[in-house]
Amino acid sequence: MDIFAKEFRADMLGQVDGLLDAKNVAATKVEEEALKLRAEQAQLTKTKARLANEECPVSVCPYCFYMSQKTSALTATDPTPDGIDQLKCKTCHNEWQQPD
Ligand SMILES: [Zn+2]
Structure with a gap:
């Protein structure tokens, strides 16, 4: 055993x-x-x-400002077909429409 x-x-x-x-x-x-x-x-x-x-500063991407804590400048792009001004972030590539 x-x-x-x-x-x-x-x-x-x-x-x-x-x-x-x-x-x-x-x-x-x-x-x-x-x-x-x-x-x-x-x-x-x-x-x-x-x-x-x-408050997100004017002309700064809200997504980058709030989500990544970066201050990425927005640049104007071509307006939408119905004439609304657009801004684009070079960092995250989100597009924003210019508020009235
Ligand atoms: Zn951004």
Whole structure:
């Protein structure tokens, strides 16, 4: 019986080592994902504060100002077919129509 117990222990030690390695890899992935989510959460918190408290300067792209915290100048593009003036951001490429 002793020989079976030794073989069992050796076999199980190998299996448990494999399980520990797999759990460590999985836990590391989850920790890395949690760090990414926390960083995204911090970025959104800054964006929320900016949306709630700051006015976007005239001639600055609102998307870049609020979402990326950049001040990207808008440049005039061709007006729409119905004559509405348009502005385009060179950073994010969003187009904005000139308010009346
Ligand atoms: Zn932009």
